[in-house]
Amino acid sequence: MTTVLLVLVAIMATVVWWLLRQTFNVSPWIERRAIDDVPGDGAFFLPPVKVGLGVFLAVATSLFALLVSAYFMRMAGADWTTLAVPKELWLNTGALILSSVAMQWTRNAAKRGVIGQVRIGLTAGGVFTFCFLAGQLWVWQQFSASGYFVFSNPANAFFYLLTAVHGVHLLGGLWVWAKATAKVWRSTEVGPVHLSVELCTVYWHYLLLVWIALFALLLSTPPRQNNCTPDTVAICGPAR
Amino acid sequence: MSYVAHDESAFVRPPEIGEMELYHPKTFIGKYIWSQDAKVIGVQYSITAIAVGLVALVLSGIMRLQLGFPDTFSFINPSNYLQFVTMHGMIMVVYLLTALFLGGFGNYLIPLMIGARDMVFPYVNMISYWVYLFAVLLLMASFFVPGGSTGAGWTLYPPQAILDGTPGAHWGIILMLVSLAFFIIGFTMGGLNYVVTILQARTRGMTLMRMPLTIWGIFMATILALLAFPALFVSAIMMILDLLLGTSFFMPALVSKGQHLDYSGGSPVLFQHLFWFFGHPEVYIVALPAFGIVSDLIAVHARKNIFGYRMMVWAIVAIGGLSFIVWAHHMYVSGMNPYFGFFFATTTLIIAVPTALKVYNWVLTLWRGNIHLTVPMLFAIGFIFTFVNGGLTGLFLGNVTVDLPLSDTMFVVAHFHMVMAVSPILVIFGAIYHWYPKVTGRMLNDTLGKFHFWVTFLGTYAIYYPMHYLGFLGVPRRYYAVTGTDFIPESAHSLNAAMTIATLIVGAVQLVFIYNLVRSYFKGKPAGDNPWQATTLEWQTAHTPPTHGNFGPTLPAVYRWAYDYSVPGVEADFIPQNQPPAQKTARTEGKPS
Numbered sequence: 001m002t003t004v005l006l007v008l009v010a011i012m013a014t015v016v017w018w019l020l021r022q023t024f025n026v027s028p029w030i031e032r033r034a035i036d037d038v039p040g041d042g043a044f045f046l047p048p049v050k051v052g053l054g055v056f057l058a059v060a061t062s063l064f065a066l067l068v069s070a071y072f073m074r075m076a077g078a079d080w081t082t083l084a085v086p087k088e089l090w091l092n093t094g095a096l097i098l099s100s101v102a103m104q105w106t107r108n109a110a111k112r113g114v115i116g117q118v119r120i121g122l123t124a125g126g127v128f129t130f131c132f133l134a135g136q137l138w139v140w141q142q143f144s145a146s147g148y149f150v151f152s153n154p155a156n157a158f159f160y161l162l163t164a165v166h167g168v169h170l171l172g173g174l175w176v177w178a179k180a181t182a183k184v185w186r187s188t189e190v191g192p193v194h195l196s197v198e199l200c201t202v203y204w205h206y207l208l209l210v211w212i213a214l215f216a217l218l219l220s221t222p223p224r225q226n227n228c229t230p231d232t233v234a235i236c237g238p239a240r
Numbered sequence: 241m242s243y244v245a246h247d248e249s250a251f252v253r254p255p256e257i258g259e260m261e262l263y264h265p266k267t268f269i270g271k272y273i274w275s276q277d278a279k280v281i282g283v284q285y286s287i288t289a290i291a292v293g294l295v296a297l298v299l300s301g302i303m304r305l306q307l308g309f310p311d312t313f314s315f316i317n318p319s320n321y322l323q324f325v326t327m328h329g330m331i332m333v334v335y336l337l338t339a340l341f342l343g344g345f346g347n348y349l350i351p352l353m354i355g356a357r358d359m360v361f362p363y364v365n366m367i368s369y370w371v372y373l374f375a376v377l378l379l380m381a382s383f384f385v386p387g388g389s390t391g392a393g394w395t396l397y398p399p400q401a402i403l404d405g406t407p408g409a410h411w412g413i414i415l416m417l418v419s420l421a422f423f424i425i426g427f428t429m430g431g432l433n434y435v436v437t438i439l440q441a442r443t444r445g446m447t448l449m450r451m452p453l454t455i456w457g458i459f460m461a462t463i464l465a466l467l468a469f470p471a472l473f474v475s476a477i478m479m480i481l482d483l484l485l486g487t488s489f490f491m492p493a494l495v496s497k498g499q500h501l502d503y504s505g506g507s508p509v510l511f512q513h514l515f516w517f518f519g520h521p522e523v524y525i526v527a528l529p530a531f532g533i534v535s536d537l538i539a540v541h542a543r544k545n546i547f548g549y550r551m552m553v554w555a556i557v558a559i560g561g562l563s564f565i566v567w568a569h570h571m572y573v574s575g576m577n578p579y580f581g582f583f584f585a586t587t588t589l590i591i592a593v594p595t596a597l598k599v600y601n602w603v604l605t606l607w608r609g610n611i612h613l614t615v616p617m618l619f620a621i622g623f624i625f626t627f628v629n630g631g632l633t634g635l636f637l638g639n640v641t642v643d644l645p646l647s648d649t650m651f652v653v654a655h656f657h658m659v660m661a662v663s664p665i666l667v668i669f670g671a672i673y674h675w676y677p678k679v680t681g682r683m684l685n686d687t688l689g690k691f692h693f694w695v696t697f698l699g700t701y702a703i704y705y706p707m708h709y710l711g712f713l714g715v716p717r718r719y720y721a722v723t724g725t726d727f728i729p730e731s732a733h734s735l736n737a738a739m740t741i742a743t744l745i746v747g748a749v750q751l752v753f754i755y756n757l758v759r760s761y762f763k764g765k766p767a768g769d770n771p772w773q774a775t776t777l778e779w780q781t782a783h784t785p786p787t788h789g790n791f792g793p794t795l796p797a798v799y800r801w802a803y804d805y806s807v808p809g810v811e812a813d814f815i816p817q818n819q820p821p822a823q824k825t826a827r828t829e830g831k832p833s
Contacts, residue, residue, distance in 0.1 A: 005565070008467060012561050015463065019448070028449040028549060028801035048360040048440045052432050055466065057665060059428060063470035066517070070474065070510060074489060095243070151486035161388055161481070180253035228504070 003072060005157050007065035011058050028036065053199055056059065060169060064078055064210055067165065068217060071158050081226040082098050083155045085218050086142065092135035093215055099128030100208040103201040109196045113190045118197065126177050129170060137161050153226070173203045262357055262789055276362035281369050282348030283679065285339055288369075292376050293336035299328040308740025310721045318720040319407040319612045321759040322391030325718065329394025330416065334423060335376055337664055341529040342427070342465065343372060345459045345671060346434050348679065352778035353455050355443025355796050355818075357789050359433040366435070371426030378419035384705040385411035385437040393718065395515060398508050400433040414483065417476040424469045424476075430477065443777075447800035449553070450817065451560045452776050453546065456553055457532020460560040461525045468521035468564070475514040482506065510576055511671070516567040523660055524563040528556055530667040531598055534620050537670050538602055540774045541617035542609030543813050546802035548601040554557050555594035563592040564633075572640050573647045583641040590639035592631065599628060610806065610813070614772075617687035619670030622697045623663050629658025633708065648718075652710020654704045662700045669696070669753070676757070677771050681784045682764030692749055699746035706735045773814050776802050780816050786825070 044051055074080070098169035106121030140160065143149075150160045187193060265271050272280060303324050306316045316324075319345035346363070351358050357367045382389040391407030392400055398407050401413055408416075438459045441450070451459075478489040488506035495501070537548045546552060568576060568584040576584075602624055608778060611617065633655040637643045646652060669692070676684050715733055722728055770779040782792040806817040 004471075005516070008564050011467065016557060016561065022448045023550070023553060026447070026449045026550075028447070029545065029803070043440050043442060043681045046440075047434050051440055052361065054438045055432050055435050056428075057433075059470060062467045063474065066471050066474045066514065070478070070489070070514065073510050073513070074507060075509065079488070150481070151488070151502070154488055157485075157487040161478070163457070170654065189374060189463065218540040 001069050001073070001137070003069040004065040005061065007061055011061070023048060047195060047197065049195065053202060057203075059208070060210075063165070064214070064239040066211075067158075067162060071162070071217065074154050074158065075221065077154060079153065079226050079228055080155055080224060081153045082223045083148070083153075083159050083218065085137055085215075088135060088139050088142070089215060089218075090101055092132050092139070092213065095128050095132040096208050096211055099125045100204045103140050103197075103204040106197055109136060109150075110194050115184070115188060115190050116192065118190055119184050121176070122181050122193075122197065122200075122238045126174065129174060129177070129204075133167055133170060137169055139163075150215060155221070159218065162218075164209055166214060169210075170207055173207065174199065176200060176203075245597045247360075263289070263362060264788065271764045274366060276358070276360045276366045278347045278351050278362070278365060279679075279786065279788075280643065281365055282344050282346070282631070284312060284369050285343030285347060285372065286345075288373055288376060289336050289340040289344055292331055292487045293340075293713065294754075295380070296331035297750065298745055299331075301325040301743055301767055302326065302637060304607055304740040304743040305719065308737040308743075310723050311730060319391060320388065321432055321720045322393070322718075323389045323412070325398075325408050326391050326394055326416075327379075327389050330420075331379070332661060333526070334420070335379065337523070337526045337660075337668075338427070338465070339372060339423075340668060341526060341664070342370065342434065342458060342462060343430055345454075345529060345533065345675075346430070346462070346743075348675070349454060349778060350434055350437055351441070352678075352781070352786060352790055353452050353776055354438060354441065354446050355777045355798060356437060356441035357795070358691065360437045360441050361433050364429045365433045368426045368430035369596045371422055373563070375419045375422035377427060378415050382408065382412045382415035382419070387412055395519070396479070396507075397515075397785070398479060398482065398511050399492060399494060399503075400492070402479065404496065410483075411567070412589055414480065417480050421473055424473045427465060427469060430461045431466045435466070443798060446777075446817075447798075449550070450773045450798055450801045452531040452532070453535035453549070453552055454529070455643065456556050457528040457530070457535075461464045461528040464521045464528070465525045465564060466484075468518045468525070470693070471514045471518035472775045475511055475518075479511065501668075509571075512571050512574055513567070515565075517569045518568060520567040521563045523557055526660060526664050528560065530623070530664045531556065533671045534602065534603075534623050534667050535598075537616045537620040537667075537674055538605050539803050539805060540674070540772050541614050541620065542606050543612070543805045544605055544620070545608035545801075545805055546601070547607075549801065550796070551597055552601055555597045557592060558594040559704055562587060562594070566638075568589055569638055572643045578640075581750075585639050587672050589635065592635060592638075595631060597630075599624065613682070615686060615693060615770075616670040616674035617787065618690065618693045618697075619666045619673065622693065623666040623670065624664060625699070626658055626697075627663040630655060630657075634659060646753040648716055650707050650710040650717050653717050654707035654711055657700075657704050657707075662704065666697070669693070672757075673685065674772065675778075676760070677767030678778055678781075679785055680761050682760050683767050683771060684760045684764060685713075685756050688752055692753045692756065695749040696746055699742050699749070702742035703739045703746065706739055710735065773812075775800075775814050775816050780818050 026081075042051050102121050102125035106125060109117035109121055140163070143156070143159075149157050150157050176196065178198050180200060183196070184190075184193045215230050247461060263276050265275070270279075273286070275281060302313075302316060303321065305313055306321055323740055347359070350356070378391075385408075387408050387410055389408045390396070390401065390412035392402075392409075392413060396413070396416065404411055406413075438451075438455060459806060475490075480488045482489055482491045482503070486502050490508055490511040491501075491503035492508060493500065493504050533554060535546050549718065566584060566587045569588045572581060574585075602620075606621075633651070637655055645646045655733040660688060673684055673689055676682075711726060711730055715732060717727055723733070760821070769781065769784045772779070776800070777791075777796055778786070779791060780796060797820075799815045800815060800817055802817055804810075804812045804817075807815060
């Protein structure tokens with residue numbers, strides 16, 4: 001659980017630091033100055049939906065950190081056989097990086113107000129994301145064709161689970177992306193989609209970072225074979 | 241140079257951010273069913289949570305019938321007894337307390353108390369309720385599926401939870417886990433709203449340190465819930481995969497009926513870590529809103545400013561932070577490195593410090609206050625007694641060496657019911673009596689309310705005080721029957737019977753409460769806008785009940801904290817938060833603009 005604790009410490013430290021800045025050295029019982037005198041009321045100078053995205057990303061971070069913690073704890077089991085990471089995942093990672101780059105390019109274009117580039121960039125970002133997801137499904141299919149089923153080994157189960165949870169988050173992003181894309185192709189100005197583009201970009205960067213962390217976790221897991229023998233069937237269960 | 245001002249136009253700068261656009265439905269369904277108004281959503285959450293809580297209350301009555309009068313009721317058998325225990329626990333903790341405090345009170349009070357029109361994402365807020373309702377319906381459906389609801393205990397520990405022999409080991413547990421997953425998804429939607437609304441939608445002048453403690457409690461509890469519920473979500477998904485796809489996240493190698501099951505080396509302790517990583521913050525997810533609400537009830541009904549406001553705020557934050565590093569004190573009996581045991585025992589004792597600070601501050605607020613023994617105040621004082629009692633036994637159980645012999649006894653049941661069931665429920669009742677006039681425009685009947693309080697308060701003590709003693713005797717928890725056990729004396733059985741009678745009385749008096757709610761809605765005394773003469777913004781609305789948008793054409797501006805009661809030199813014994821200063825000395829340069 002160390003991983004999730006570290007993540008939560010970071011999140012809580014941020015919350016406490018921010019709260020300290022708002023509340024330290026304030027004496028509300030004697031403060032009756034006019035509203036004009038109050039140095040801000042502590043709200044972020046951001047649209048609520050951006051703050052909402054930030055809060056959601058904190059929740060998602062907690063979710064992924066918990067999964068990684070569970071991975072580390074389960075890895076100690078005698079029946080663990082480290083998964084050989086397929087090369088195709090590098091290709092998929094490349095697609096996700098390209099989608100993130102495309103989103104950033106779109107964001108920059110939106111800032112400049114160039115609607116044509118926003119259309120192209122947003123579409124490209126989505127297409128690369130679909131490529132990534134298709135690639136993940138392809139890896140799943142290859143795994144199951146080779147006998148690496150979800151139930152065969154805990155390492156396999158974690159691979160399927162981690163990639164599925166990450167993929168579901170991307171699918172959620174694609175829903176927002178689809179709405180923004182439909183809007184941008186109907187619009188002649190960047191204004192109506194500027195915020196959606198910014199949100200998508202932040203979300204894509206976040207999911208790229210998460211994927212890189214998960215991929216690094218898979219790559220860095222020490223190779224190990226199932227230690228189970230006929231004598232340890234009581235611990236390991238029957239051979240599969 | 242000085243100037244004198246009597247109206248707020250002299251103090252308030254023009255708003256920098258435009259008003260939020262509200263969706264104004266025109267049909268009954270749009271207003272009251274698919275409503276995007278946080279107040280309506282709060283009422284929807286509350287009614288659903290209370291309804292499902294009544295189901296759980298009935299289940300507890302049936303359990304007590306079995307414990308008090310074993311071998312008397314033929315419809316109770318060991319299997320359905322365990323199902324009742326499980327469903328009672330899970331419904332009460334998650335579907336009643338969490339939903340009512342955050343979904344119910346959170347939705348109703350946050351926008352009103354911080355001076356906002358509504359939640360910042362009203363549509364998502366509406367979806368949040370419907371997902372919650374779906375989760376409740378899924379859970380209720382589990383009573384009717386083959387095998388019935390799960391009987392794994394509210395902690396749902398594997399491997400037992402999904403093994404043949406445990407009641408509801410197939411459909412029952414699947415529905416429970418899926419329902420929990422939906423609950424968490426729905427809560428996350430609502431929780432995002434609560435946090436972002438408090439951060440971004442406070443009216444002008446409502447600085448963080450002018451917020452009522454109710455809002456602080458809900459705010460911190462929501463942050464805890466947003467970060468802790470993913471642990472339950474992860475464990476629910478992984479257990480579903482163990483059950484349906486045959487993975488071995490939690491399921492160890494097992495021999496059942498002479499056959500090796502298709503599981504290998506999974507870790508039940510991993511589940512326990514994940515579950516309690518959610519489970520312990522859950523205690524504070526329920527407790528922190530209760531702390532906040534009770535602070536406000538005490539200040540209003542003692543006509544006195546809250547003692548140590550800043551300390552109260554920081555105690556809430558400290559408790560929230562510490563609640564993430566105490567989870568393994570629920571797992572002492574699972575075995576752990578003694579140093580870890582020492583660590584978790586220490587953190588458990590440390591969390592008592594900010595908690596005790598809050599108790600001292602409540603008592604000091606009451607000290608020499610102009611105490612009005614209204615029904616909300618009675619419940620608030622009842623809470624303080626009960627929480628102290630429950631908290632003190634928590635200090636026993638936080639220590640490894642004391643916990644081990646007591647862990648599987650009724651002592652634990654008594655402890656957590658005092659601290660996590662009776663205490664927050666007393667606050668909920670107090671809060672309902674306090675805010676019902678704002679929600680409906682009518683007062684609840686005072687006599688019925690006092691009757692409800694005294695029977696509930698004394699009745700719950702009649703149930704749970706003796707239960708501590710049973711725990712010391714070694715009476716085990718979770719057991720269907722303990723008859724014929726040598727070390728349990730006959731007097732313990734008599735005590736169990738008395739506790740059951742008390743349970744039935746406490747259960748029955750809740751019907752009086754429901755009757756009061758319904759009767760007062762139609763025939764209650766008109767409440768007026770501010771029957772308690774409170775300072776906070778929800779009592780300063782132009783209409784009671786508040787209309788959609790809460791505050792009429794102009795949002796209020798806030799000039800002071802929420803606790804200006806009995807201010808020396810002021811004739812009225814309260815000053816509303818939005819009342820402008822009558823006189824102010826200031827330099828005129830640049831202000832007022």
